[in-house]
Amino acid sequence: MKQVITLNVNGAPYAVAVYPSQTLNEVLREELNLTGVKLGCGSGDCGACTVLVDGLAVSSCLSLAVDMEGKAITTVEGLAPSGEVLHPIQESFIEKGAIQCGFCTAGMEMSAFHLLKYNPSPTEAEIKEAISGNLCRCTGYVKIIEAIADAGHKMANTGGETS
């Protein structure tokens, strides 16, 4: 049986009817149409589905939607809510060539967001570790790492988050 839960996604509450077996990924993509959240493996190995739950980066494919009641969920769509002014992480990903096919991008950005929130000027090693659960087949990670470092600088200069 479906049950109605309230999900707090990108700052707005959504009442959704979900099956107990439904993952957060499924509900975000299918019910809320937040298709920026990707599904690359369904087993928590690739990181393409990464979202923030109460500030922590988690695999939305491994999280059950019914467990998310009352928690604050941030997806890639929540990084730059206005749609006009991008988040520095997004800007840096674009400028530094950190995006190729783009399928890992949202998850990478969310892992970067999580990292920079707690560690605004990470070392290269810290960046690598922060995205070690996010696989990318196109970029070899090099420009992604550069972009995250660059975003860290930008955020430090503008006094933190812009969104």
Added chain:
Amino acid sequence: MNQFSIVGKDVPRNDARAKATGSAIYTDDVKLPGMLYGQILRSPFPHARILHIDTSQAASLPGVRCVMTGEDTPKVKYGNWRLFPETQDEYPLAIDKVRFIGDEVAAVAAVDPDIAQEALSLIKVEYEELPGVFDVDAAIKEGAPIIHDYCPSNISVNRKIKYGDIDKAFAESDYVREDTFHVHAVSHAYLEPCAAVAQCDLDGRITLWTSTQVPYIIQCLLASTLQMRENDIRIIKPFVGGGFGGKMELRTWEFCAAFMAKKTGRPVKFTLTREEEFLTGRRRHPMTIHSKVGFKKDGTLTAKDLKIYLDGGAYNAMGPTATFLCGNFGAMLYRYPSYRFHGQHVYTNKPPASAMRGFGAPQSIFATETQMSLAAEELGLDPLDIRLKNAQVSGDTIPDVATISSCGFIEALNKVAEMSDWREKRKTLPKGRGIGIGCYSFISGGVFNWFNTQYPFSAAEVRAFDDGTAHLLTMAADIGQGCDTVLKQILAEAFGLTMEDIRITSADTAITPQADLGAWGSRLTLMNGNAVLDAANKIKAQLFGAVSARFNLNVIHEIECKDGKVYPKGRPDRSLSFGEAVAMAQKINRGEPLVARGYYTPRNKGLVTPSFSFGAQVAEVEVDQATGVVQVQKFWTAHDCGTAINPMAVEGQLEGSIQMGLGYALSEQFVMEGGKTLNTNFLDYKMPSSMDVPPSEVVHIETYEPEGPMGAKEAGEGLAIPTAPAIADAVCHATGYRCKDLPITPEKILRAKRDR
């Protein structure tokens, strides 16, 4: 050399913003009203006869809208080698027989994915198991089980190349060596699993959104397998999350989505799981490579005799092309005065191997490069010197195969040696550390037309507007490699406009001009770039005429488009803005819009490609003496891609290639047992993560490719080739273990150490 405004600049991707914000729509993101969800029933056996399929229970499950088997289809075989129909060996769904674990047997469409899944479990298939063969040796043995009735030998493709008097050359050689190499299968491991959504309109025509590299090929093959007309099929390629060769054929779910959409009148979506991708997906060909090479005492090559068996799996897929190409690449990089190649593509009861980044070259050149280093050791030469001595140069020809136009190979070798401090390190690195070299050459698209297209290889339509903008339409498929951006750059350069002035529509077969053979073999920059320039030049001719008339110019004036203006080179004061020039041209034509189509088909360019890229890479490694674990410390790469239209994109390709090459060399492999792939997730299939990729330095060797648009040629695919041989050479330098059997595992290194 760089006289360009936008070409040669680090322009951010056309689609980067959409991807960064999550608004880019990939196939699985497409959702249509009333859409059904499809699932595929796959064979649990590697080789079996299908005796009976009972779908009645599945069909009566509430929520199921369609169940289909091969019997429901028109039973038309397909394959990308249309010119040779005997190579087309695959049905969308199995008829009578299954040939690998995962072979597609039936499909279901239901109102939700869970119901579809449950319906699969209700389909009863009665099989008669047949003996299977799982490697080349078993498959070609006398009396081996026959996988396809039409092919009793299990050898589906034979390809031979021969030039020079090879027997005499070997007889006159001072040094001859023979080696056998085994290279393994790896996965494309694109992050986006394959998906397709089909919709059927009221006239019965099909629109298919699909994650593909080859929209035109899908259009044609879907038409033939459905027995429809090509123009009644529309393929739209949404954003694609990587392909690397794994998405360049018509696949079962594309066919089934279209078939069931037509049958049910409702849109149908299929999305593969990662497990399906690993268990049944296409992969790089494992090969057994016997190579005999001859040299003079001083290291000059005399002859090469190359025999390759490709383990093709259950169907040809892109195997025929890989068979052709691995032989061509065997003759590349160095000057072989005589050469003989025999490639054989062998069926086995495993998931089909197919095209994968490098398309036969990573395997073939792994053998080439390893043998060059082995020969250097035995002849007392530096591995760098033996390469320099034999390196191909501009103007070299390979009989019946190729003419090499631009070639920066020697420059790349010298540069990479300098960057890496090769000569010093090769002598002085301590035990356990090593430095090694690997080189590559690759094609800029193929000149062959085995698909038997009736259209030009590439096409572009350009529309110019009096508001100073232009619209580029092309069937070229951007799958992440960035051709939309590169093609826009080429057009912006040709018109003297900015990237913002150009709109692009790509890869929609109903809207973009016929045709384009797709994103494979590194063909788009050169081939589609040339088509874009052809179209742009036709528009420019009209603009120049308009400017000439407007200012009453002497006919000797040369006119150009630059900085948003059109003007005679000698009289920049007499200029019109691009938009004004368009308006003027339009007036001349009494209102007719300014539109042109451009085409490119390579002609008289040998049998392989219009132009080759070249490069060299050095790897430095440290091998743990106790555990045998290899850590790559650094890569240095020097490569010649002609004009780098977008250096940032080229670097991105290189960096991605290194990740893939690193995995190929050290960590990635399919663990197989009796035809079954056992490692079907990213935890067990060890693709390098951010923690594994070492630092690297790169230098672009500047050449100008006369056949390419603005001097450009292949970039990014060939770079997948040198990494494995470079690491293998470095591991040998560090430990004495010479790998002839990829991947290089700690176990192999330790075993070699123990046996010494």
